[in-house]
Amino acid sequence: MEKFEPIKEEAMSSVERVLTSIKLKEPDRVPVWPLIDYLPVNYIDVTAQEMIEDPEKSQWAFEWIYHKLGGFDIAFAGGSFYMQIINPFPDFFSIFYLDWRLPGRMLDVNESPQLVENALDDPFFKVEDYDKIIEKGLLWKSNFKRAGMKDMMKLSKIGPKVAEYTEKWWTEFKVPTFNDGACSTPFDLLSMFRGSTNFMKDIYRYPDKIKEVSDFLVDNMIMMGQYGPSQSGGKTILVGGVRGSADFISLKHFEDLYWPYFKKIVTEYVNKGYIVQLHMDTDWTDRLHYLKELPKGKIYLHMDERTDIFKAKEILGDHMCIEGNLKPSLFKLGTPSLIEKEVKKIIDGCAEGGGLMVGSEIPDDAKLENVKAMIDTCKTYGKYK
Amino acid sequence: MAIEQDLVNAVIDLDENKSYGLVKKMVDDGADPNKIIEILKKGVEEIGERFSRKEYFLTELVMAGEIFQQSAKLLEPILKSMEKASKSTGTVVIGTVKGDVHDIGKNIFVTLLQVGGYEVYDLGVDIEPIKFLEKVKEKNANIVAYSGLLTVALDSMKETTELLKTNGLRDKVKIIIGGLPVDEMWMKEAGADAFTDNAFEGVKIINEWLKSGGG
Ligand code: B12
Numbered sequence: 158m159e160k161f162e163p164i165k166e167e168a169m170s171s172v173e174r175v176l177t178s179i180k181l182k183e184p185d186r187v188p189v190w191p192l193i194d195y196l197p198v199n200y201i202d203v204t205a206q207e208m209i210e211d212p213e214k215s216q217w218a219f220e221w222i223y224h225k226l227g228g229f230d231i232a233f234a235g236g237s238f239y240m241q242i243i244n245p246f247p248d249f250f251s252i253f254y255l256d257w258r259l260p261g262r263m264l265d266v267n268e269s270p271q272l273v274e275n276a277l278d279d280p281f282f283k284v285e286d287y288d289k290i291i292e293k294g295l296l297w298k299s300n301f302k303r304a305g306m307k308d309m310m311k312l313s314k315i316g317p318k319v320a321e322y323t324e325k326w327w328t329e330f331k332v333p334t335f336n337d338g339a340c341s342t343p344f345d346l347l348s349m350f351r352g353s354t355n356f357m358k359d360i361y362r363y364p365d366k367i368k369e370v371s372d373f374l375v376d377n378m379i380m381m382g383q384y385g386p387s388q389s390g391g392k393t394i395l396v397g398g399v400r401g402s403a404d405f406i407s408l409k410h411f412e413d414l415y416w417p418y419f420k421k422i423v424t425e426y427v428n429k430g431y432i433v434q435l436h437m438d439t440d441w442t443d444r445l446h447y448l449k450e451l452p453k454g455k456i457y458l459h460m461d462e463r464t465d466i467f468k469a470k471e472i473l474g475d476h477m478c479i480e481g482n483l484k485p486s487l488f489k490l491g492t493p494s495l496i497e498k499e500v501k502k503i504i505d506g507c508a509e510g511g512g513l514m515v516g517s518e519i520p521d522d523a524k525l526e527n528v529k530a531m532i533d534t535c536k537t538y539g540k541y542k
Numbered sequence: 543m544a545i546e547q548d549l550v551n552a553v554i555d556l557d558e559n560k561s562y563g564l565v566k567k568m569v570d571d572g573a574d575p576n577k578i579i580e581i582l583k584k585g586v587e588e589i590g591e592r593f594s595r596k597e598y599f600l601t602e603l604v605m606a607g608e609i610f611q612q613s614a615k616l617l618e619p620i621l622k623s624m625e626k627a628s629k630s631t632g633t634v635v636i637g638t639v640k641g642d643v644h645d646i647g648k649n650i651f652v653t654l655l656q657v658g659g660y661e662v663y664d665l666g667v668d669i670e671p672i673k674f675l676e677k678v679k680e681k682n683a684n685i686v687a688y689s690g691l692l693t694v695a696l697d698s699m700k701e702t703t704e705l706l707k708t709n710g711l712r713d714k715v716k717i718i719i720g721g722l723p724v725d726e727m728w729m730k731e732a733g734a735d736a737f738t739d740n741a742f743e744g745v746k747i748i749n750e751w752l753k754s755g756g757g
Contacts (some may be wrong), residue, residue, distance in 0.1 A: 164599045189552065271643050271668075272643070273643055274643075274645070274646075353646045354646070354649050354650075355605055357600065357601040357604040357605065357610055358604060358605060360557070360601050361556060361605050362558075403596070404597050404599075404600060405599060405600045405601060406601050407598070407599045407601065407602070410599075410601065420701070441721070443596075459692070463722075484723065485693070485723075486723040489693040490693060490696070490727070520692065520693050522693055523695055
């Protein structure tokens, strides 16, 4: 690896800093979390395919970017992508259920994975399948066209690697990992399976079916989310929400078809001792107050720029650690000074009293100097007195 | 009169069965199918207003589009036997640009364009610039619409406009872009004429263009 200066010591380690923030206390400074997927591919000798299929190389790439950017507070373990995508269970990322195109398989080795939801006319799930799910479970739908038994077998080799790297992040670098396992709601999953446009019609036509199937699926989904950590020993589970937001459904539908399941999933994970990350893309502003029903001081909430973080501070500031408001496209199209300005705005408005993290998903074509600007601003301007 | 208001209300309430029932009844009573279309549109427009006010959400837009399209199907046989009355107001070629496969927002925009009476050619997702060019030529389109949510989409939009330019078509079409991240800077970079992250706004913009004889 390129030679780097050792990461500069600060008053707290990243693990301490993040855990303090989750507990809603003030750490030494605001933690910073660039959510990086395939960014290293554009800078060093690693392909997107290797980021998924070669745990050593992907760990190397994640360590490289960590050092290149001078250190940040949440990282990802090499091999985790593989565990997510070749995952044998019917969830969001599983190639056995959804039309994921992978680098080196159906895409160029350096293209990020693409999930295709071309389901308007010929959805993966038909309306009749709602009843079949209840009859047969979900496994009958698995599909070995995009990956095979061999890929699945390889999981037993990948698991221990991910465990090793997870441990390395937490104890050697003292940086927490994220997304050791992932779960979403039955609603989000069914929407992917049916295609969002079809599913929105189902919401009007078959709301009772959706509820029935959700009731049936929810416990299974909770179990599936624990698959990753069961292999890697990780402590975190990401619960993702997209299609229950104000960009998609009304509050009435949210209350009826979405929130009860979301609440159940998150609460159970917290009760089982996991650190839960809520990954909430799109606009949740008008439903933030529901999140107060979740356990206090155990969760951190990622929002993208659609949700108003200042409202979130107002509503949830004394309840859960928040992070958001940065527009991912800024990291490609913006400049360091622009990003510094945006980060300062967030710190000024939300840092007081703790419970703030600064971060964003980083597009794969981002400029490093822009990501670094976010990190450095947190390290200087984000200091608590 | 009353039945017409009933239909508008049924659409606004997103009551599918009632809407279709009323459409059938009006057909049986010999109502002018173009009139029925106008009534349906009125309902959909009100839904658009409520969407803009955040009283209705994407689901409601999708449902409204569905009710409109299914009703239009009921009218097709009679519309065909008559002169094709309302001529299409414009021809739109649309797609999610190269490198991007997000299409939830684009699909709803396509539906709304159809409701608006436009002839729409939806190329799908991850569309190479050349595909846009070919379709614009083939259909003699006057509107081109790009959808994109990823930053790579901006480069693809630029490329597509360039290709239209080098083929002498840029001045013959109006270009509108849409999707979560688009703003004025995107519009300029992409060489487009308008941008919006609200599908209903998009239809309004195109309506304006055609009213003022542009495109
Ligand atoms: C759903 C979603 C997906 C789904 C898409 C399903 C589908 N069939 O579209 C899936 C899971 C497949 C997906 C994949 C990916 N995604 Co995605 N996705 C989203 C998400 C959460 C919501 C998008 C959405 O549908 N919104 C709701 C619709 C209704 O809104 P909309 O598209 O803006 O449309 C409205 C208007 O803009 C307008 N409109 C839309 N198009 C047009 C066109 C015209 C002409 C007009 C006038 C109007 C118009 O009409 C709509 C209603 O008003 C966004 C986050 C976000 N905040 O938006 C991320 C997001 C867009 N995705 C992102 C990323 C990174 C990805 C992936 C690269 C992830 C990965 N590493 O695999 C892949 C990319 C695959 C690819 N090559 O495209 C990033 C983009 C960052 C960037 N680069 O700038 C985002 C912002 C998430 C984030 N916070 O980082 N994604």
